Amino acid sequence: MSTPPASGTQSLAALAKADGVRFLLATFTTLTGKPCAKLVPVEAADALEGEGVGFAGYAAGAMGQLPCDPDVMALPDVASYVPLTFVRPGLGMVHCDPHVEGRPYAFAPRVILRTLAEKAAAEGTRLVSGAEVEYFLVQRGADGALTTADRLDDAAQPCYDARGLTRMYDHLTAVSEAMVRLGWGPYASDHEDGNGQFEQNFHHADALTTADRVVTLRYIVQVLAEQRGMTATFMPKPFTDRTGSGLHMHLSLWDGERALFPAGDGSPADRYGMGFSPEAYHFSAGLLAHAPALHALIAPTVNSYKRTGATTTASGATWAPRTASWGGNDRTHFLRVPDPHRVEMRGGDGAANSYLAAAGALGAGLDGVRRRLDPGRPGLGEDGLRLPRTLLDAVHALEGDDIVRGVLDAVDAKAGVSDYYAELKREEFYSWHNTVSPWEIDRYLTAV
Structure with a gap:
């Protein structure tokens, strides 16, 4: 090859x-x-x-x-x-x-990300990203009902289950071998927290390359699943009682080949003990400050908010953040800090357009750097910001955030991309809202 x-x-x-x-x-x-x-x-x-x-x-x-x-x-x-x-x-x-x-x-997501990346490069900054791609393997019955493709995958806590991995060995290894052949450096496949849910990882790269690879990988996963009589879905929350599928993004800034995140041991600039440089803290603060508006890009569907709004799942945890909090190696935060070299933005889900998600993160983070924002004490979000509870809430946050709107309008400020996108998502919410659901029949049919 x-x-x-x-x-x-x-x-x-x-x-x-x-x-x-x-x-x-x-x-x-x-x-x-x-x-x-x-x-x-x-x-x-x-x-x-x-x-x-x-x-x-x-x-x-x-x-x-x-x-x-x-x-x-x-x-x-x-x-x-x-x-x-x-x-x-x-x-x-x-x-x-x-x-x-x-x-x-101006309306093309890849062009938007490329434009922002080129502007950042002109200022001496490069965004490097990695993506955790999660999905469910399901089958859909004649009545439209979803079932787990592996009928034996029914454990109360299936995460990391060796037997579940083995039963899906042919599919998972085919996907992993594809990434090996493409030179992406895959390093793990695992059974995630929901029955029928899996995650496959590859090494980080510049933001545009990683966004391309997410699109390619989704295509590969879906086609290979179809060849085995299954449907691979990146839908954020296909099952009410199971964990949803995220698109967690690992982010770091570079100046050429020099990493800008680590402060070095004992650095007086490491204000909160994360091993971060001032640029890393500022970048993190930008992500936190713009987190509500970012959700219109990283959690972009009605279904996304069934994931972030879940109170519990069959396994006992949702793993989806509700507030713009940050901290160390703690998977409950919107921003997790696994080590001094990166932050993991955990608010995104499987419905996210990988180009817009990366572009939004770059725009929000660099706003924090330019304004020298402070993320506040670990464990807290920017002013305790609560994340949107519905897609409509996210649209309202987007419309009030000039930085994230500017991300969408990066190619041509006069084209109206942010207005178009906000209206597109608002109508998506109203379309769902206008549809009578089984929940409403159960709740209201004989309520009065």
Whole structure:
């Protein structure tokens, strides 16, 4: 397998042909995280690289377009190319930056993250991130009901269960071997806290690369699960009584190859004993200060708040933060500090668009650095901030936060991306609210 080079050192066609790739998925995501693609034959790879491939943006979904608008042209980032021949013979994928009329498209999540990353780089700062990808393996009956794909996975506390891992060995090792072949450095697969729930990890990288890998990994997981008669879902809370699926993000700042987080042993700058530099404390404070608005990006669905609002689960814990708290190696906080080299932002879930989640974290954290914010004593959030209880609460927080709105508007402040996104999510909430649920029938049918 060839190693993807930096963009421009080798053509997309040459890379694909060297790997025996016959067709390329030219891929981008909508604002809601839907992966969109066209299947491009390798014979057309040069044209793809030079001109891109066109999409009707309105048909794709949440892309800020109407039917009358011009095509969205997806231009590939050759450095993101990966062969997926282990998924389908002859298949490859390349992530694309959508353009409209020759300009980077303001409504494209990958373009938003790239824009913010380039602005940060111009200031000498680089965000490095890692992502914990959690999901459930389920089957759906004719009546629509979900059941655990592994019928024997019914323990009261299934987390880390060796037998549950072994029964899903073929699926989990296929996914892990895929990451090995792609050079991502996978280091663990585990059974998570819910029956049928798993997590698979790979090493950190720059924020854009990690966001690409999350999109690719979700695709790999879902396709390989389908091949084994299962459905892999990243839905935050598919079961009322089980733990939800997070997208925990491990974040650190770098100046070139120099890590900016660790303060060094005994440093007088280490105000709260976390081993942090002032920049690390400021960055953490920014994440805490903007946590409510960030939830519109990192917990972006109605279902997300069934996860964060859960009072208990069958296993006894929810593992989802309710307040913008922070501290040491404590998994109940919004920001956990596993070591002096990083913070783990635990508020995000499986529905998050990985590009918007990283962009939001970068924008919020750097606001803390620029304003030299203080996170306060460990164990407390910024002014005791409570996290949103519903998607509508998160939308209201977003609309009142100029920094997180600015993240969405990073490409073109006049395009109105933040307004469009807020309205999109507000309507999603109202659509759910207007649907009569079994809970309402049970509660109100004969209440009066």
